[in-house]
Amino acid sequence: MAEDVRLILLVEDDPDHELLTIRALKKSNIANEVRVARDGEEAIHLIFGPEGIRPQVILLDLKLPKLDGLEVLRRIREDAETRTLPVVVLTSSDEERDVVRSYQLGVNSYIRKPVNFTDFAEATRQLGMYWLVLNECPPK
Structure with a gap:
């Protein structure tokens, strides 16, 4: 397991x-x-x-x-080695069932992507500041 908290x-x-x-x-x-996975299987x-x-946060x-x-979230949460990884859903979905199911599966936060870049940039800045600067991850 590669531990890279950054x-x-x-x-x-x-x-x-x-x-x-x-x-x-x-x-x-x-x-x-930032490592990018372009589909669920790659993630x-x-x-x-x-x-x-073992990222500091998964967007x-x-x-x-x-x-x-x-399904990616479910698999992360069902494994003892990855259960505590911080996962933030960052999606354009505004379906209530997606919000509910994400929290049922143990997501740490659910954020809808703002439509315009200025709002998106500000949401991303706040997200980064919280999860990468303020939040303390559990020990490995």
């Missing part, structure tokens, strides 16, 4: 949202390395595969190809 795992299939998220993090002076492979990354979209975000 790593952010961004699970996002939309290239525009990926670029916006990374740009907003950089604009907020968050210098953490599972990064977390449970040979590399076994998880719900609407993903191959394996949706809720």
Whole structure:
């Protein structure tokens, strides 16, 4: 298991949202390395595969190809080694059932992606400040 508390795992299939998220993090002076998984299977492979990354926070979209975000979250929470990883759903979904199911599966936070870049950048800045600066992760 690779322990890298400075790593952010961004699970996002939309290239525009990926670029916006990374740009907003950089604009907020968050210098953490960002690894990107572009579908749910890739995320599972990064977390449970040979590399076994342990990011400081996982930013998880719900609407993903191959394996949706809720299934990725379920698998993270059912494994003792990954159960305490901070997971933030960052999605455009405004479906109440997605919010409810995410919390039932143990998500740490659920954030809807704002539509315009200024609001998105501010939400990302606040997200980064909280999860990467203020939040204390459980010991490994």
